[in-house]
Amino acid sequence: MSLPISIRNLINHFSSLPGLGQKTSERLVFYLLKQDKNFLASFAENLLRIKDNVKNCALCGSLTEQNLCSICNDSRRDHLAICVVAELSDIQSLEKSREFNGVYHVLNGYLSPTEGINPENLRIKELLERINNNRIKEIILALNPTIEGETTVLYLTKLLKRYNIKITKLARGLPQGSDLEYADEVTLANAMKGRTQV
Amino acid sequence: MSLPISIRNLINHFSSLPGLGQKTSERLVFYLLKQDKNFLASFAENLLRIKDNVKNCALCGSLTEQNLCSICNDSRRDHLAICVVAELSDIQSLEKSREFNGVYHVLNGYLSPTEGINPENLRIKELLERINNNRIKEIILALNPTIEGETTVLYLTKLLKRYNIKITKLARGLPQGSDLEYADEVTLANAMKGRTQV
Numbered sequence A, B: 001m002s003l004p005i006s007i008r009n010l011i012n013h014f015s016s017l018p019g020l021g022q023k024t025s026e027r028l029v030f031y032l033l034k035q036d037k038n039f040l041a042s043f044a045e046n047l048l049r050i051k052d053n054v055k056n057c058a059l060c061g062s063l064t065e066q067n068l069c070s071i072c073n074d075s076r077r078d079h080l081a082i083c084v085v086a087e088l089s090d091i092q093s094l095e096k097s098r099e100f101n102g103v104y105h106v107l108n109g110y111l112s113p114t115e116g117i118n119p120e121n122l123r124i125k126e127l128l129e130r131i132n133n134n135r136i137k138e139i140i141l142a143l144n145p146t147i148e149g150e151t152t153v154l155y156l157t158k159l160l161k162r163y164n165i166k167i168t169k170l171a172r173g174l175p176q177g178s179d180l181e182y183a184d185e186v187t188l189a190n191a192m193k194g195r196t197q198v
Helices: A005-015 A022-033 A037-052 A088-097 A124-133 A147-160 A185-193 B005-015 B022-033 B037-052 B088-097 B124-133 B147-160 B185-193
Strands: A078-085 A102-106 A138-141 A166-169 B078-085 B102-106 B138-141 B166-169
Touching: A005 A022, A005 B037, A022 A037, A022 B037, A022 B088, A037 B005, A037 B022, A037 B037, A078 A088, A078 A124, A088 A102, A088 B022, A102 A124, A124 A147, A138 A147, A147 A166, B005 B022, B022 B037, B078 B088, B078 B124, B088 B102, B102 B124, B124 B147, B138 B147, B147 B166
Parallel strands: A078 A102, A078 A138, A138 A166, B078 B102, B078 B138, B138 B166
Antiparallel strands: none
């Protein structure tokens, strides 16, 4: 059956999103066909609006509808501890852990010379400005434990050495609920290296 | 971080779709934020248009922008063999198998007395009309091998008995690429019962 063009187009839009295949996209569109027009209209409106009302926070670079985001605007947060993340979505993940009460700084990516992503493509200048303008106590490098992540950690550590700031990175070790038997060697080595007294 | 309201709304729209959780929906919306406005606009437009231009085929009940769908309109198909399916999306799946050259009939669901879905809620009257108006040779009941599916097969078989038509249902057996060791008893019993000569 060749589906009507508007439906095929919508399936293509869904399947262009990361992690959604052809079959899942078809299922989603067939589900949407059963919804009422109001639902589709408000879905469409929100798709259009996410870019209209949203800008980047003038300090950390995350998303906001004002000048500063809700975290940078919050006086109960510790503005002298900056957690550096690569992507906007990392803030979401870290906030859910409820372990950090400082503020964030979004780099907008990882250093990757092979892909042509150099320091000037990331929000590093903005980070240095924040450090120069405030008496920052700690910079936490919350970057992925990958080659790009480690490269970025190395670069930033060298760059920040001249400031008298504590620089930390997220602990490496066994993930909660995992099994020693299935852990890879690097994870195990990191877990051993970083062992803590009980 | 409390995200801007338009973004939270869009995440909620995605996570209301079947199979998309909160985390996946967040990832999709963060991906969409990186796309240009044209992409979002055409995505939104197609969301609005799927209901505008699309109606149900006057014969089989599947989707079309004309009066008849592309299959019911196709003179190369065998219009005397009707494959009865529960959902629109089942037509897609069966067409991909390229094994059937007849036409379809969408019931719009399964009989389920416990959920209040009775024969009059399904497109059964329309099926009988098609049978009365044409000399149909075969009705293939392509329904899920579930309790609802079997209930619907039983009901339709009884109902169609008074017509002199061959009534068939899809074969039960081992799925391609599967392993005897992991097949459940019912599947194995069906595979044994339906064994074919080689």
